[in-house]
Amino acid sequence: MLHAIIMAGGSGTRFWPRSRRDRPKQLLRLHGDATMLQQTVARLHPLVAPERIVVVTGADQAAATREQLPELPAGNVVAEPCPRDTAACVGLAAWIVRKRDPQGTMVVTPADHVIAPDSAFRDTLKAGLSVVDADPTALVTFGIRPTRPETGYGYIERGELIETIDGIPVNRVVQFREKPDRQTAEEFLASGRFAWNSGLFLWRAGTILDELERHRPDLASALARVAESLGTPDEAAAIAREYPSLPKAPIDKAVMEKAANVRVLEVRYDWNDVGDWRSLATLLPLDAQGNAIQGDVLAKDTRNSIVISDDGGLIATLGLDDVVIVQSGKATLVARRGQLDQLKGLVEGLEEKGHGAYL
Incomplete structure (x- = not known):
């Protein structure tokens, strides 16, 4: 069986x-x-x-x-x-x-x-x-x-x-x-x-x-x-x-x-395998500037980026390229797409920096 x-x-x-x-x-x-x-x-x-x-x-x-x-x-x-x-x-x-x-x-x-x-x-x-x-x-x-x-x-x-x-x-x-x-x-x-x-x-x-x-x-x-x-x-x-x-x-x-x-x-x-935010972006529809967007987002002159508002608040971007912005649970991530491989290390260091409440 x-x-x-x-x-x-x-x-x-x-x-x-x-x-x-x-x-x-x-x-x-x-x-x-x-x-x-x-x-x-x-x-x-x-x-x-x-x-x-x-x-x-x-x-x-x-x-x-x-x-x-x-x-x-x-x-x-x-x-x-x-x-x-x-x-x-x-x-x-x-x-x-x-x-x-x-x-x-x-x-x-x-x-x-x-x-x-x-x-x-x-x-x-x-x-x-x-x-x-x-x-x-x-x-x-x-x-x-x-x-x-x-x-x-x-x-x-x-x-x-x-x-x-x-x-x-x-x-x-x-x-x-x-x-x-x-x-x-x-x-x-x-x-x-x-x-x-x-x-x-x-x-x-x-x-x-x-x-x-x-x-x-x-x-x-x-x-x-x-x-x-x-x-x-x-x-x-x-x-x-x-x-x-x-x-x-x-x-x-x-x-x-x-x-x-x-x-x-x-x-x-x-x-x-949806390994990180970049992998998720391949599953989402892209706008005319190549952005993957979720939630309440206004992206002006922004290209090839991932912008996600998870708490209902507005995220407005201007003049950005190849970045990741994610707002969720009173925390916000802003990163270059090419540096997401370092995100695990950043998160694991939050407690040491006094931000354990966001883990």
């Missing part, structure tokens, strides 16, 4: 000041009529029923997550007391699935990606299920065909073509590559062998736990101790007890780069 694991952590830095610690971007309506988290859950229907959807989030966001997803059983929102990267998140979720369904298959998806159309996402997911049903030891990842020499994404190198399922190619994975420099990204694009790493995975719960035991026994043993209490009144206490000492590692490095039977499917849908 298919289960869905939604990774919904985050510290609310990339979309500050609209996002905060207690409402990172997946809890916001950045694009569309629902929050990104709600869109992620809706995308899974009807393949995965609500009782088989588990959301792993931070303790600060658990209450808001449950409020946004009333159709999920309350116990299906699992709170991590502290962030320990995706290997711990995936391992904990795999134990939850295995306890409920020993032969269960799990799709792992971030909560904050824009994917369209939903039907194409489900078709690709069905193709991945066919791979795992035929070979339960397979680890499946989903690759995005690159459209530019992007330096902000990880890459997957495709090997031999194994099969094609409903027009979707299934290849062996040669290697995972970290975010490249510009020249390397251009080489990746020109070769035609590389896909962007989407961060979506599919596998049997038992298989990923076996791989964690093989490649990261330190993490696997700690998660096994937590597993003893899952579904009991001691569950939250066990997670709180073990989590702070868990090693931090992404699932890519902990398992995917080391496992032997990894396959990549090329997706057939449009994908955007």
Whole structure:
């Protein structure tokens, strides 16, 4: 049976000041009529029923997550007391699935990606299920065909073509590559062998736990101790007890780069990880001067900018080019578009400067 694991952590830095610690971007309506988290859950229907959807989030966001997803059983929102990267998140979720369904298959998806159309996402997911049903030891990842020499994404190198399922190619994975420099990204694009790493995975719960035991026994043993209490009144206490000492590692490095039977499917849908305000701007309609605008904004002689008024107040601009202005929650960001990579550092320094109330 298919289960869905939604990774919904985050510290609310990339979309500050609209996002905060207690409402990172997946809890916001950045694009569309629902929050990104709600869109992620809706995308899974009807393949995965609500009782088989588990959301792993931070303790600060658990209450808001449950409020946004009333159709999920309350116990299906699992709170991590502290962030320990995706290997711990995936391992904990795999134990939850295995306890409920020993032969269960799990799709792992971030909560904050824009994917369209939903039907194409489900078709690709069905193709991945066919791979795992035929070979339960397979680890499946989903690759995005690159459209530019992007330096902000990880890459997957495709090997031999194994099969094609409903027009979707299934290849062996040669290697995972970290975010490249510009020249390397251009080489990746020109070769035609590389896909962007989407961060979506599919596998049997038992298989990923076996791989964690093989490649990261330190993490696997700690998660096994937590597993003893899952579904009991001691569950939250066990997670709180073990989590702070868990090693931090992404699932890519902990398992995917080391496992032997990894396959990549090329997706057939449009994908955007909405990494920062610039990514959101690609999803918004632009005015005649190339500006992405939300809220009450008067932009005069302003070009190629992102201007967002989130509190109802007017933002008026004059003679600006290539800037980002976001006003939300009694805080205002004004930045050059090209400096948004430094926004995380700015936000993380707010508390030190006496502005912790805006985190």
